[in-house]
Amino acid sequence: MPTSSMAAVTAVDLVKTYPRGRGKPRVRALDGLTVEAAPGSVLALLGPNGAGKSTTVRVLTTLSRPDSGTAYVSGIDVLAHPDAVRRTIGAVWQKASSDPMATGRENLELAARIQGASTAAARARARELLTRFDLTADADRLARTYSGGMARKLDVAIGLVHHPRVLFLDEPTTGLDPQARAQLWREIGRLTGDGVTILLTTHYLDEADRLADRVAIVDRGRIVVEGPPEQLKSELHGDTVQVELSSPEAATSATQALATAGLREAAVEGSRVRARADRPATAVPAVLAALEAAGLTVTAVSVARPSLDDVYLRHVGRAMEVSA
Amino acid sequence: MTAVVATLVPVAAERPRWRFVRHSAYLTVRSLRTLWRVPAFAIATLVQPVIWLLLFGQLFKSVVDIPGFAAGSTSYLEFITPGVIIMTALFSSGWAGTVYIDDMKRGVMDRFLASPVSRGAMMVGTLAYQAITTVVQTAVVFLIAVVAGARFSPAGVGVTFLAAVLISVIIASLSNALALLLRQQEALIGISQFVVLPLQFVSSALMDLALAAAWLRGVARVNPVDWAVVASREALQAGTDWAAVLIRLGLLGALALGMAYVATRAFGSYQRSL
Numbered sequence: 230m231p232t233s234s235m236a237a238v239t240a241v242d243l244v245k246t247y248p249r250g251r252g253k254p255r256v257r258a259l260d261g262l263t264v265e266a267a268p269g270s271v272l273a274l275l276g277p278n279g280a281g282k283s284t285t286v287r288v289l290t291t292l293s294r295p296d297s298g299t300a301y302v303s304g305i306d307v308l309a310h311p312d313a314v315r316r317t318i319g320a321v322w323q324k325a326s327s328d329p330m331a332t333g334r335e336n337l338e339l340a341a342r343i344q345g346a347s348t349a350a351a352r353a354r355a356r357e358l359l360t361r362f363d364l365t366a367d368a369d370r371l372a373r374t375y376s377g378g379m380a381r382k383l384d385v386a387i388g389l390v391h392h393p394r395v396l397f398l399d400e401p402t403t404g405l406d407p408q409a410r411a412q413l414w415r416e417i418g419r420l421t422g423d424g425v426t427i428l429l430t431t432h433y434l435d436e437a438d439r440l441a442d443r444v445a446i447v448d449r450g451r452i453v454v455e456g457p458p459e460q461l462k463s464e465l466h467g468d469t470v471q472v473e474l475s476s477p478e479a480a481t482s483a484t485q486a487l488a489t490a491g492l493r494e495a496a497v498e499g500s501r502v503r504a505r506a507d508r509p510a511t512a513v514p515a516v517l518a519a520l521e522a523a524g525l526t527v528t529a530v531s532v533a534r535p536s537l538d539d540v541y542l543r544h545v546g547r548a549m550e551v552s553a
Numbered sequence: 554m555t556a557v558v559a560t561l562v563p564v565a566a567e568r569p570r571w572r573f574v575r576h577s578a579y580l581t582v583r584s585l586r587t588l589w590r591v592p593a594f595a596i597a598t599l600v601q602p603v604i605w606l607l608l609f610g611q612l613f614k615s616v617v618d619i620p621g622f623a624a625g626s627t628s629y630l631e632f633i634t635p636g637v638i639i640m641t642a643l644f645s646s647g648w649a650g651t652v653y654i655d656d657m658k659r660g661v662m663d664r665f666l667a668s669p670v671s672r673g674a675m676m677v678g679t680l681a682y683q684a685i686t687t688v689v690q691t692a693v694v695f696l697i698a699v700v701a702g703a704r705f706s707p708a709g710v711g712v713t714f715l716a717a718v719l720i721s722v723i724i725a726s727l728s729n730a731l732a733l734l735l736r737q738q739e740a741l742i743g744i745s746q747f748v749v750l751p752l753q754f755v756s757s758a759l760m761d762l763a764l765a766a767a768w769l770r771g772v773a774r775v776n777p778v779d780w781a782v783v784a785s786r787e788a789l790q791a792g793t794d795w796a797a798v799l800i801r802l803g804l805l806g807a808l809a810l811g812m813a814y815v816a817t818r819a820f821g822s823y824q825r826s827l
Binding site for chain 2: 291293294312316325328329335339340343344371384
């Protein structure tokens, strides 16, 4: 693999199983996962809870060892030289990871010193990050008094304290209000400007679409499809027609009518049907006519450019369930 | 790929021993700062030994009158002081692992383990905190005992401080290892109480074992809590048998090092469960 040594993150054929209890087969959290991120790019692992995203991050950040497979971060073998990897990466976990009984400033200074900074350098870096993340006013309050958005910003700041070359963000915006989410998105955009490679996991399709250079859809411990969001969407050929009906039963019987109207890949989701149309402009009247002929009442019809949602549906075979 | 690895590994290399010492200092400061910021907890650690001393001192007041009890000591207060000191160290240290459980519940533990922090220092940070707590508690018990009329030799006081710190390192290491293996507050407290209480009662902390059943005396001989109590009491009283004191301190020291090492290895076990 000549490209692997150039990549900032490379995972090849990762397998990780967990015991499920006596007598039961082990859970395969990762089932031959292979993925790669180019230096300075943003790679989003997209998938629902339990797909294997967090396990991938735990393996790549040296926290957890895979049963088999290989992984390189910044060209360093994760399994052979975990301590060298730990100096080049920053990580932000799903859970808040600041010390609640220390102030924001103390958290940053301790993290910097653990990474080898001198007292003066650690102080300066903490000040710099507090300013950058707009936390200066609250720098000397205990982290446990921080709001969710502030705590998250502190987590990211801690992850950046040693100028990492690769930053892992495990569901960075889960549980944040829209304003804090937008602020974090802006910050992530700024980081890639500085040349940091970012691997982020998310179950928000819009987040992957907005931030990532490449999206890898994870399902049952494997990557099912991978590529730039625009390419993944254009591969779907045609726009999405979404028809809202009065009941799930009506939606099921509507799929036949949509096929008659020349639409492809109809999929039912509750009382909604989605299908793909090559010529959306003429498709809508045809769809309405076909549904009326079938005696079905339409509540709403919409046409949209394909979204990552459709990409997900197409490759995983079911709509993404967001549980958070 | 191997060539790339070889050129990148030496980045920011640091002598492991210095890293261990520096990180131990940072993490000890972190735990002491936390103690300082929870005044209720700090006060509880001070009040606890006082209650033990007064309660047990009153409860067992007249055991000194039993024929054959602790030949040579006339006051139960003097007899019980080293017992209460070791017991306080034992009980406080049994809770040591709860710090790790809190760090696991929050993402602090995972963040540290994915950083180049020395694992040995993560252990030392919590052990030093326990040891310092024990030193303060020991000082409080001695102070109260002296005010109440007990008298001790300075060498004996020194030995007692050392023995109490060693017991606290041994038990805190055990508690930390259990925390890393069980990863659950309730399980940790349950098992730790199950270990701590028998260790306490199969020792001469509160009672002269010369008056106890013979099998109990046998078990006490391999009980580190009894080593600590006997070493302290022997050093505190007149006519000290220094060989007996030093052997026990040596055993405690070796066990403390061994337990701290084993507990540090438990980080590996915790990471394998992730």
